[in-house]
Amino acid sequence: IVLTQTPLSSLVTLGQPASISCRSSQSLVHGHGSTYLSWLQQRPGQPPRPLIYMISNRFPGVPDRFSGSGAGTDFTLRISRVEAEDVGIYYCVQTTDFPRSFGQGTKLEIK
Amino acid sequence: EVQLVESGGGLVQPGGSLRLSCEASGFTFSNFAMSWVRQAPGSGLEWVSTFNARGAAFYGDSVRGRCTISRDDSKNTLFLYISGLRDDDTAMYYCVREYPQGVPAMPHCDYWGQGAMVTVSS
Numbered sequence A: 001i002v003l004t005q006t007p008l009s010s011l012v013t014l015g016q017p018a019s020i021s022c023r024s025s026q027s028l029v030h031g032h033g034s035t036y037l038s039w040l041q042q043r044p045g046q047p048p049r050p051l052i053y054m055i056s057n058r059f060p061g062v063p064d065r066f067s068g069s070g071a072g073t074d075f076t077l078r079i080s081r082v083e084a085e086d087v088g089i090y091y092c093v094q095t096t097d098f099p100r101s102f103g104q105g106t107k108l109e110i111k
Numbered sequence B: 001e002v003q004l005v006e007s008g009g010g011l012v013q014p015g016g017s018l019r020l021s022c023e024a025s026g027f028t029f030s031n032f033a034m035s036w037v038r039q040a041p042g043s044g045l046e047w048v049s050t051f052n053a054r055g056a057a058f059y060g061d062s063v064r065g066r067c068t069i070s071r072d073d074s075k076n077t078l079f080l081y082i083s084g085l086r087d088d089d090t091a092m093y094y095c096v097r098e099y100p101q102g103v104p105a106m107p108h109c110d111y112w113g114q115g116a117m118v119t120v121s122s
Helices: none
Strands: A003-006 A009-012 A018-024 A037-042 A049-053 A066-071 A074-079 A088-094 A106-110 B003-007 B010-012 B018-025 B032-039 B045-051 B057-059 B067-072 B077-082 B091-100 B116-120
Touching: A003 A088, A009 A018, A018 A037, A018 A088, A018 A106, A037 A066, A049 A066, A074 A088, A088 B045, B003 B091, B018 B032, B018 B091, B018 B116, B032 B077, B045 B067, B045 B077, B045 B091, B057 B067
Parallel strands: A009 A106, B010 B116
Antiparallel strands: A003 A018, A018 A074, A037 A049, A037 A088, A066 A074, A088 A106, B003 B018, B018 B077, B032 B045, B032 B091, B045 B057, B067 B077, B091 B116
């Protein structure tokens, strides 16, 4: 399964929204009906931080300005109002099937 | 509190071997599938291997045949043995709690360790 993220970089003004797309080469719906598409944030020098699981569920402690949506093969991470601490690289990852796969990453910077 | 602590990284010569360890705490280790994910300097994330709680192991193409994942549930520890190390194995290796075995519709990849750096160089 190949995950393709767009854009690969994004320059956003503070307080403005940002959106990242993740497209899968095949459906990520698992046999028992769940879709295991997650989003991770990686700040410079840090390990990845989980943001969203199963398309749209925020992990505890993740601000509600982060949201996930999509189904099947097309998924989106949205940040409603970008803050300075959101700078980093964002990855989608699928754990529906083996081999697991990550998107290439999207670098978010502040304008 | 869930914690994953990797160890065993370091400088290794090409062709050498290495065993990474990940000591887990704060959860019932034996109930979870565990994975290794790596990140070469300046690059993205790459899945390496997963060992589920039923004893099945899965490997990425770049390490298959050179790599063995294992776990000791009595010691809450995950291992990754890599042989025939190459320059392109140079990376930070992260231990990841991947999913609860046999429980659908639960979070995946919800905890990550700080990583262990492996450098392959002569």
